[in-house]
Amino acid sequence: MKPIKISEAVVRRLPIYLRFLNELSLSGIQTVSSQDLGEKLDLNPAQIRKDLAYFGEFGRKGVGYNVDYLIEKIRQILKLDKTMNVALVGTGNLGRALCNYNMYIKDNMKIVAVFDADKGKAGTTINHLVVQPMSELSTSVRKLDISVGIITVPAGEAQNVADQFVAAGIRGILNFAPVVLKATAGVRIHNADFTAELLSLAYYMDENDEAEEGDGER
Amino acid sequence: MKPIKISEAVVRRLPIYLRFLNELSLSGIQTVSSQDLGEKLDLNPAQIRKDLAYFGEFGRKGVGYNVDYLIEKIRQILKLDKTMNVALVGTGNLGRALCNYNMYIKDNMKIVAVFDADKGKAGTTINHLVVQPMSELSTSVRKLDISVGIITVPAGEAQNVADQFVAAGIRGILNFAPVVLKATAGVRIHNADFTAELLSLAYYMDENDEAEEGDGER
DNA sequence: TAGATTGTTAATCGATTAACAATC
DNA sequence: TAGATTGTTAATCGATTAACAATC
Incomplete structure (x- = not known):
């Protein structure tokens, strides 16, 4: 659909995001900012936002990302939604x-x-x-x-x-x-x-x- | 000694070089060019030369690298010479x-x-x-x-x-x-x-x- | 000498980070 | 409205590759 040319470095970070988001979800946290993610994962927040933006607009300005929604999206991107x-x-x-x-x-x-x-x-x-x-x-x-x-x-x-x-x-x-x-x-x-x-x-x-x-x- | 600032990417390739050189050594091959290495390891020959050159002049122009000497050098660089x-x-x-x-x-x-x-x-x-x-x-x-x-x-x-x-x-x-x-x-x-x-x-x-x-x- | 291959500089390419307008 | 945070553009930084003089 899009012209897409996603870098390997980006794809390699997605599982890292996914795993941490799963933790957040389990502990009942519903929203997370790129700031928070960056601190926990030792990454630059801008990089996280940019990574995610390659695949769509998953966040809400002034609010952050909905944890469960982002999990769902990343799983789709990684094709983990099918066996x-x-x-x-x-x-x-x-x-x-x-x-x-x-x-x-x-x-x-x-x-x-x-x-x-x-x-x-x-x-x-x-x-x-x-x-x-x-x-x-x-x-x-x-x-x-x-x-x-x-x-x-x-x-x-x-x-x-x-x-x-x-x-x-x-x-x-x-x-x-x-x-x-x-x-x-x-x-x-x-x-x-x-x-x-x-x-x-x-x-x-x-x-x-x-x-x-x-x-x-x- | 030197001002050295070796990139992580370079260091990560050294074990790859080392392992293949060990193979070569075992099969009795004494000399190898960056060309050869590049083909076998799926890397650009210029990159291999540059990587090695960070640590010294290990090769001979017109000839290539002495396998055993290079093994020794890389083991030193990686500090594998001490237990x-x-x-x-x-x-x-x-x-x-x-x-x-x-x-x-x-x-x-x-x-x-x-x-x-x-x-x-x-x-x-x-x-x-x-x-x-x-x-x-x-x-x-x-x-x-x-x-x-x-x-x-x-x-x-x-x-x-x-x-x-x-x-x-x-x-x-x-x-x-x-x-x-x-x-x-x-x-x-x-x-x-x-x-x-x-x-x-x-x-x-x-x-x-x-x-x-x-x-x-x- | 002719051919090969290094070490290294310069050019290219790609990835990360900063900055900020848009907007929730 | 004021504060927060995204998405995105531009700037920076770093890594890879090409090219070639030096030289074995």
Whole structure:
């Protein structure tokens, strides 16, 4: 409809907004200003207003945003108003943890199929889901109308799994393996790569406190 | 020494470089160009050269970068050349998975203490580590010279844990809980928030393929 | 020497922030 | 009406990319 070209940075903030708004809603708060949001989420209020304004006029001047209305709108924007089925490959520690995580189901994203390359694991059960062999992937993805794949296999196998996901018609991948994956244009890949987060965290650890976050010029 | 003001974006790419260089090294490749790296990591070669140049002149004109030398340098920059001890709080599925993950130990980051608020869990063992009650946190952090904390507790408890980490003198936090944490300046917080990744992934899932990644103007 | 590739400057692009008119 | 806060434009800031001289 609109010419829209929403930046990735904006989209990444929407879930942050959504989560905090949910908290507010639960505690019975009905209205919130960009000021309030900014303080709680450590963001500039102008940025929040601008982010939201890309998608419509959700606030009321002089008043702020209606919490429940904004929740509804953001869920629509993120397409969380329809169920999205998810497949997971790799039933190691991390994969099993995710299966048991119960994906804040209110978000309508649900792991409905689990796979492992180790045929010995096929048939075992994780959180009521039967582990399937990789040979079933393509069929199950289609049958269960799965659009998102989660990869929790070792780095060396991740690209292969990604390829199989893509071939099966999956539209988005959440990759936990510490590798840069290649995929066809049109398939979106997000990385949940905590080892990289941990390593870059190390950079900022120095013995002496640099107090201010910037460059201590003096 | 230098006036240095390295951007966060640059630091976040260093682990990505490092990991791929490790792969190259393992397969016996001794030299790599920014061109090669760029292709494999989906980054602009100029960006890679610029990133590295912030820290020194690591390459040779007309030749490229020596893989092992560059690995060594990046490890120094990220301070991975000295051991860094890590504490983890929250022994749910995710916490246990991380404890068993064996943190590519070559990176010199190691989980050396595990805590849980549930006193019933104190004394149980995860991957050779005895779970401690929260009351021990401060003492253990100091005794074991722990500088990084990992938070894998439910959202509602995360800020409290973060506060205890900060009070105990921890310098960096890797937060898996889906909340925005506040910490004193000087304590660095990185988020490993895969639920947010998953929700923002949903935004990009539409039925019909939009082929090109940009805005299909036509 | 000819070819390749770095380090770095300048140009471009994009994202954040400030400021303010509109308006509830 | 006076006060508050949005939506939005303009200004600023920062990050990416192109281009190329230096040089291996």
